[in-house]
Amino acid sequence: MVSDVPSDSAADAPPSASRWTARESEFLAVTLRLLQEHGYDRLTLEAVATEAKASKATMYRRWPSKAELVIAAFIEGTRVSAIAPRTGSLRADLLEIGAQVCEQADEHAATMRAVLTEMSRIPELSAAMQDEFVHQRKSLMTQVLTEAVNRGDIDAAVISDEIWDLLPGYLVFRCVMPGRPPGPETVRLLVDEVLMPSLTRDMPSD
Amino acid sequence: MVSDVPSDSAADAPPSASRWTARESEFLAVTLRLLQEHGYDRLTLEAVATEAKASKATMYRRWPSKAELVIAAFIEGTRVSAIAPRTGSLRADLLEIGAQVCEQADEHAATMRAVLTEMSRIPELSAAMQDEFVHQRKSLMTQVLTEAVNRGDIDAAVISDEIWDLLPGYLVFRCVMPGRPPGPETVRLLVDEVLMPSLTRDMPSD
Known part of the structure; x- marks a missing residue:
């Protein structure tokens, strides 16, 4: 999957590499x-x-x-999708990221509930999750938004460090809440009616 | 707390009543x-x-x-805040709801993680949570948005049934993720830079 993603810049971050051997990856799978x-x-x-x-x-x-085994497996299992979609359109990039989060969260909902509980008990696991999962997702989102700024689609000032994870965070919430798994329409509404109006809002000109 | 909340309509939903006796409420506390x-x-x-x-x-x-005891305690402990703030301003209402969610979620973060896991295991608990907690919160949010429509602040067409819980859902996500509890600035950004631009966006006129 990784090698199929087109890369148009030599300065790209390397596609997130596994830190496990082939045999270890097999254990995690x-x-x-x-x-x-x-x-x-x-x-x-x-x-x-x-x-x-x-x-x-x-x-x-x-x-x-x-x-520790479960968190490693979760991080490894979701690693390959931590690559920016690069569709050339902010809206399409966000839709793609939302679809990826839904797919993963649906597959791993029970694991994520368990991981949330375990992380709060074991600080080292929380740190591993921060370093290997959260930072990777944040850099993906930053990349998508930076490309949109470079294309002139949005103003750099609209990018928020504090609530950068609104899209994945809300979708994960919906997946871990029983009975309301998010679908394509959830993602579409979130992107078209919330994120795009927010990201393309008028900014003060001074 | 309930009796302090001003009510300006005789047709109001009754302030959410407890279904427990005083002694039972004491057990839950x-x-x-x-x-x-x-x-x-x-x-x-x-x-x-x-x-x-x-x-x-x-x-x-x-x-x-x-x-069952824990879910009853959680629902009872968060019951009194399920009342619309009625500040007269949509922005202030949303800020107030966000602040309430943060306060509760901070107080009950560990309980909420446990409740999420237990709910997914025990369908009856999930149903109780839906009936007594989720529906109450949804009616609160609907009330705040309907009042804004009646004041002419927003268009009724912007109200989404599918993602009505974006504000509380994202804040709960932030509370159950270790290390990133949401604060007043999280709520302010969410309201001013995301929800208000979304709710006041231009709608197609046809």
């Missing part, structure tokens, strides 16, 4: 699959080791706790 | 306090019963599980 099948509570490191035909010691050496 | 002190995992119905000087049987009769 197995973890994600078992999470989706059985949920966080019923997942054990033993089950992942068995399924991945590895020793428990190997697993424990890399991920001393279930929470 | 104790539950909320213990949740804030010790967190969801360490809370037991026994501890609540002891603290409230009630028998365990009394507690279990009303709330057969910890999850």
Whole structure:
């Protein structure tokens, strides 16, 4: 997927590289699959080791706790989509990012609920999530907005550091709330009726 | 708190009434306090019963599980603020609602994380949350927007049923994500730079 994304600048940030070996990535993929099948509570490191035909010691050496394994799996499983869509249109870029968030959040809703609870208990996990997930998403959003500024579509002053994650944050909220998963219409309304009017609003000229 | 809120219409919805007796409300208040002190995992119905000087049987009769007790306590603890601010200005109403959500979400962040996880496991809890919490909040938001339409501040066509909870939803997301609690500036930016430009945008005239 990564190699299919066109890149039009030599100064681009490198496509987010995995920090895991192929074998480790395989453990993480197995973890994600078992999470989706059985949920966080019923997942054990033993089950992942068995399924991945590895020793428990190997697993424990890399991920001393279930929470660490699950956060690593979640970050790795959502890594490839942390690349700016580059459609050439701000609206289309935002729609694409929204669709990606919905797809991931739908796939990983139960994992995300568990991850939220675990993160609040274990500060190191919260730090890992910040460094490897949140910063990556923020840089993606900044890139999309900067390109729109460079095209002259929006004013640089409309970009907010404080509420940069309104789009993904609200969609994640909708995914973790039972019964109201967001759909394409949610994303369209959010982009057309909220984000675009906000980003293209008149700014004071002084 | 309820009696302080001015009401200027006889047709108002009644201020959201508690469905609990005074004694039951006391149990729920104790539950909320213990949740804030010790967190969801360490809370037991026994501890609540002891603290409230009630028998365990009394507690279990009303709330057969910890999850049911916690959701009832959460809904009851946030009930009084489900009243429209009625400042006479849409912007001020939205700022007030945002401030209320932040205050509650800050107070109950750990409870909300636990409630999200439990709701996804137990459909009845999810239904209770929908009926007693979500619908109440939605009617509050609808009331604030309808008043703005009646004052001629906004066009009725800008009101979205699909993303009515963007303001509270994003703020709750920020509260349950570790390390980024929303503050007054978050609410101000959300209202002034996102919601107001969206709600006052030009609508097609046909």
